[in-house]
Amino acid sequence: MRRASNKNERETAGADPVRRAELLRGTIAAISLGATEFLPKAKIESAAKHWLVGLPPPPDEAEVLRLLGTAFLLATAVVLFAPSASGQTAMDRFARQHKPAGPDDDMAIEALRRSRFRLLRIETALPTSGFMSLDLATGERLHWVDDNISSVCVGLSVAVRVCPIEADIVVAAGPVMPLDEVMLDLARSFIRPGGRGLAEQRCAEALYRHAVRHGVPQVPGFDRPPSDVPDDFPFLPEDGLLHQIAFALEAADGELSPTETQSVREMSGGGDIVDVIIGLAAARMVGREALASAYQTLALVQMETVERRRVTGLSGSLDAVVALVDQAIADDEAPPAARDLFRDLRRRVKVAPSRGTASTDELDKVLGRIQGLREKTVDKGCTEQEALAAAEKVADLLDRYGLSLSEVELKGQSCEGAGIDTGRKRSGPIDVCVPAVGRFCDCRVWRETGPTGEIRYVFFGLPADVAGARYLYDLVRQAFETETDRFKAGDLYAQHHTSERRSATTSFQTGLAHGIAAKLTALHEERGTSMRASTGRDLVPIKAALVDDELARLGMTFEKRSVGRGKRVLRAAYHAGHEAADRFEYRPGIE
Numbered sequence: 001m002r003r004a005s006n007k008n009e010r011e012t013a014g015a016d017p018v019r020r021a022e023l024l025r026g027t028i029a030a031i032s033l034g035a036t037e038f039l040p041k042a043k044i045e046s047a048a049k050h051w052l053v054g055l056p057p058p059p060d061e062a063e064v065l066r067l068l069g070t071a072f073l074l075a076t077a078v079v080l081f082a083p084s085a086s087g088q089t090a091m092d093r094f095a096r097q098h099k100p101a102g103p104d105d106d107m108a109i110e111a112l113r114r115s116r117f118r119l120l121r122i123e124t125a126l127p128t129s130g131f132m133s134l135d136l137a138t139g140e141r142l143h144w145v146d147d148n149i150s151s152v153c154v155g156l157s158v159a160v161r162v163c164p165i166e167a168d169i170v171v172a173a174g175p176v177m178p179l180d181e182v183m184l185d186l187a188r189s190f191i192r193p194g195g196r197g198l199a200e201q202r203c204a205e206a207l208y209r210h211a212v213r214h215g216v217p218q219v220p221g222f223d224r225p226p227s228d229v230p231d232d233f234p235f236l237p238e239d240g241l242l243h244q245i246a247f248a249l250e251a252a253d254g255e256l257s258p259t260e261t262q263s264v265r266e267m268s269g270g271g272d273i274v275d276v277i278i279g280l281a282a283a284r285m286v287g288r289e290a291l292a293s294a295y296q297t298l299a300l301v302q303m304e305t306v307e308r309r310r311v312t313g314l315s316g317s318l319d320a321v322v323a324l325v326d327q328a329i330a331d332d333e334a335p336p337a338a339r340d341l342f343r344d345l346r347r348r349v350k351v352a353p354s355r356g357t358a359s360t361d362e363l364d365k366v367l368g369r370i371q372g373l374r375e376k377t378v379d380k381g382c383t384e385q386e387a388l389a390a391a392e393k394v395a396d397l398l399d400r401y402g403l404s405l406s407e408v409e410l411k412g413q414s415c416e417g418a419g420i421d422t423g424r425k426r427s428g429p430i431d432v433c434v435p436a437v438g439r440f441c442d443c444r445v446w447r448e449t450g451p452t453g454e455i456r457y458v459f460f461g462l463p464a465d466v467a468g469a470r471y472l473y474d475l476v477r478q479a480f481e482t483e484t485d486r487f488k489a490g491d492l493y494a495q496h497h498t499s500e501r502r503s504a505t506t507s508f509q510t511g512l513a514h515g516i517a518a519k520l521t522a523l524h525e526e527r528g529t530s531m532r533a534s535t536g537r538d539l540v541p542i543k544a545a546l547v548d549d550e551l552a553r554l555g556m557t558f559e560k561r562s563v564g565r566g567k568r569v570l571r572a573a574y575h576a577g578h579e580a581a582d583r584f585e586y587r588p589g590i591e
Helices: 002-015 017-038 041-052 061-080 090-097 103-113 181-188 200-214 241-252 258-266 270-285 289-312 318-330 337-348 360-376 384-403 407-411 429-440 463-488 491-495 498-535 539-553 571-582
Strands: 116-125 131-135 141-144 157-166 169-179 416-421 444-449 455-461
Touching: 017 061, 017 090, 017 103, 017 157, 017 169, 041 061, 041 200, 061 090, 061 169, 061 200, 090 103, 103 157, 103 169, 116 141, 116 181, 116 200, 116 270, 157 181, 157 200, 169 181, 169 200, 181 200, 241 258, 241 270, 241 289, 258 289, 258 539, 270 289, 270 318, 270 337, 289 318, 289 337, 318 337, 416 463, 429 444, 429 455, 429 463, 429 498, 444 539, 455 463, 455 539, 463 491, 463 498, 463 571, 491 498, 491 571, 498 571
Parallel strands: 141 169
Antiparallel strands: 116 131, 116 157, 131 141, 157 169, 416 455, 444 455
């Protein structure tokens, strides 16, 4: 009966190469063990001693036995396939003298003689058996048949000698060595340039020596029972919009709709990206490839959005997400495979800086004029009157430049962002001017909080407008300093008791801010009316549409917050600040 059973298994395996690989694994292991009889024991001992020399004494006998066992096992694996001076290996010598017990022996011996030491990254758990793996040295994709490794190891890299069975199907022949970052860097140093493969023997010796001296990496599913292998996929559609979209993509086997794409862009924060990467890793662990593909699509949209924001000049980068992924792994919230998955996807994200179709020469001239104004005002100090006069000049420059472009050229320009670091953690009177500065220069402006709590403002719009907004903000800031110093040197400040002088200064600055903001708002409205009357064009809605479209592509959404109740001010000081603004009379500008 047993003989008939074996015959039936071979007939089944003949029609199924995966099944044949499963059956040959045991034969390959037995023949490998038999071939060790043809090894020169002195070479094994020499290799093991070379790896062990210089190590500190193990703390106990159990550790001595473990260390010696590891060293001799790995040394045997190296020497078994090390060619002699004649080019023959121990496996070749064994094959000449071995009498095959049947066709399986012949196939196993031939597979061992053709075996290769490879660096594989486990990419996908296959529903049939084993994994689809990528050879990091050659770029080949191999179906590695092995049911002893948990699907939790998807995404990890290993060093292993594999035997070819048929087409891309391989099985392991010898120890499987999981690689941490240090070992992977070491292994990559043996990859020959130009896709010419791996210096196999030297790579194996270097990795095994490192493992003996520094320990074999402890990876769940390889050398200890996995503690975090999910029995089923850990997320449900109800767990959030991103998971809902991923499940919908899996069911429809389609593409993201424009609405879904926009939703994913708007959920591109670091925590959101980590959640999607965890979903991708978990889906691969349980063999749900369609769901894994859906999560990968979401991750690529998210990461492209973050990178596009960085290129545009906005805050945030994928570098910050790396730390979040590492922390999630350390906290056992993400499997180790998440790190490599994130890195692989990041390498696929390429975002080139946008290039507008408008003449860069004209733009450079405008930016140069704005820089010239800066040198005459901000860099030398300016009063409120000088600041507002310079603002009028900036408005004239921006309007003339905008009118010089056709609508096609205007729409062909790319948007950019510029951040203003205030160095403050609390709001101040000057903040009242920021929205007016943004409107004056046709920019969107928003407030951010830095990692340590500092207030940061971002102006976003067309390049010339953003340059104008940055300059105008600096003008206002300089005017605040100049006018505040003048106020503190005056009689009104001196009349206040020392306990009231801080409040008096704040009151003065509040009045100054309200006055400057009102002047900028009025000037902006006058500009629009004048332009429509004289040219028949209105640049504001065209620019606003461009900016809003670009913000949508960047997944940027905003929420408005109420200002709250106004602060109490000292009436006289407040009016003094407001009068400083009212005294301004528009001049043609600073030439």
